[in-house]
Amino acid sequence: MSININSAVVSKEAEGKSYQFALTSLTFLFFIWGFITCLNDVLIPHLKQVFELSYVQASLVQFCFFGAYFIVSIPAGALVHRLGFQQGIVVGLTIAAIGCLLFYPAAELRTYPLFLAALFVLASGITLLQVAANPFVTALGKAETASSRLTMTQAFNAFGTAVAPQFGALLILGAVTASIGTEEYKIQEAQSVQIPYLLLASVLLLMAAIFAWLRLPKVQSESIDEVTGHTSQSDSVLSYRHLVLGAIGIFVYVGGEVSIGSYLVSFMGLPEISGLAEHDAGRYLSYYWGGAMVGRFIGAIAMQKIAAGKALAFNAMCSVLLILIAICTNGALAMWALLAVGLCNSIMFPTIFSLALAGLGRLTSNGSGVLCAAIVGGALVPVFQGFIADVVSLQLSFVVPMLCYLYIGYYGLVGHKVESV
Template structure:
């Protein structure tokens, strides 16, 4: 895949120096995608861990995702305004610092043995991740030709999936395998999250020092050529894309959150949590592999068609998961990760396509829609409490059905009347 296209987003051929800067910027940004993927996937380990420590129901345990992804709803639009004022690079630095503060808050949460303080720490951490999302996603889209933006963002998202692939092993070894009494188990999260805080602060220092290309001039040129009135809400493909992000993130987060509990079911595998957590690697590893493949495939196949196909296959796999047992059910749910691979970057780039001066606002709206990761796991948690973990996997089918619609019909750019 070309990380540097022959034309930039303004339709002007970049000189070789600018092209090199684009390649260097994309390489640097992949480290951020890795880190927030790693941190987000650790929630899948925290949920069964904290559920056991604090004797929670499934729905109560899903408050982990509610607080984490609820931050997207609260701070996404303000983050868009911040990025517009201070720029992409400074937004990245500030986001990394806030995320580090959230990680450090895990230390007092464990010492106090308080579930509400854990939730507060997760919220602060997610505020930093949200600012990173709002800063980095449109930056990647802007670094090159518009028609290959989906492919470019898919490639960087592959490194996000590398983080989610590594995280379950990290969490299983350093968190779930620790002492069994409640106090010691709570404290088992302290060192891992302090290490993450240190890494985030190091990245903040690096990004404060790096000389990355300023994309504001290119974006202003594109903005000047488009509609200078109205708002991103006037574009139906953006609004429907926000719904797509809501249901996609909600479904993916919800599935990942239940994998450990699902594999522990006697009719599925009946394995211990620490062992079950390692299987999550295959779920997120499938997403990683699929993103590398998708980055190449979507150079030739329309993004909307690829999106609809993957969502349809995910529906079939979820139906198998809900009604099969043993290794068949395990394999089906893990393969959903492969289907998820291209969904977020593809929906994101289809939704901001053609927004011009409203791109920053559109990115904020899309990141706001990530709040789906807060609500859909709660609903699936309530279903798991009432009808069981396995049948609760029928709920994400509805989410993927909408994504099929968006890929085929809803993603076509259309500005509605003001």
């Protein structure tokens, strides 16, 4: 196998070094978008209080953020196919930076719809990054270790999600000094997001400049065919059953994970659970996302010897059990059971993603677009759970993500097997 870089054929030895450098560069990218995505879990209770929103209204934060995946993913797949993975990353970083900058006027004007618009633009850039970076990682190495490789990079994505709640709790939830209920308090609450998102915009623009300058391997569709060992015969990516079922898996996984993260702060604030203040509960989010980080590092090693489907099914059923405990009990046991779901989440996204892309060959970038469109589950499932929380109770509403994990167990056992329809 050889890959053409600037009209030169790279030797296997040099190729390996290029892959290592490329993966190192991509790893930091995974970290920053995990960090940004997880800040939504701090924004939801924050904006809920600022604008006095119901659970359903507050869930529009995730609806707009993850709704961008559905709208942008398919065009993003076509754009990445045209520009290449590296240029797609540069464009994605630039768009995400613009979204961060829009938080400043949204906070200044104290307009909830403008906050939602800023989140949509930010998520559009993140979507483009997902479409470009995930298949890039799967292509940079042997096909049989693709799940392990993507799990390792996703571990750093999870590291970003673990750090973000601490950052958000300190600079957003803990930045208000005025007395609660006063007009000055509301102004400070709204404006507390300005500095954090300006900092993020600066980091994203710096990264865009770095990725524009880096000389990374040009992994095109033909190269992906050679790496995976497959050549696609079908004109439609949707003719692959395991991809379609995998897209449903991504939908319910992201929906379940985001729903839990979105309502954890409120859940821990319930008197019958822990009665924690928002600022303190926000810090506990790090255990949820930190569990995913630890699990991904472990999974990256373990999955070199354990079948990806079996590992996926095992983690999914553990999640179902933990959520049942959180629904049926109170106090610290319920709180820690729900936080522990983060550990089970660890290998799910990269495993479903790599299993669903298996055998697509030159349709890989299109398949990646379909899978990233399915991330819209993060927009819809939290809204549905919010409706159940408003109508019944917040604690019982966690049956919604529990059903999501039941499907993931099915996909790990049966649904991921490669078949054309």
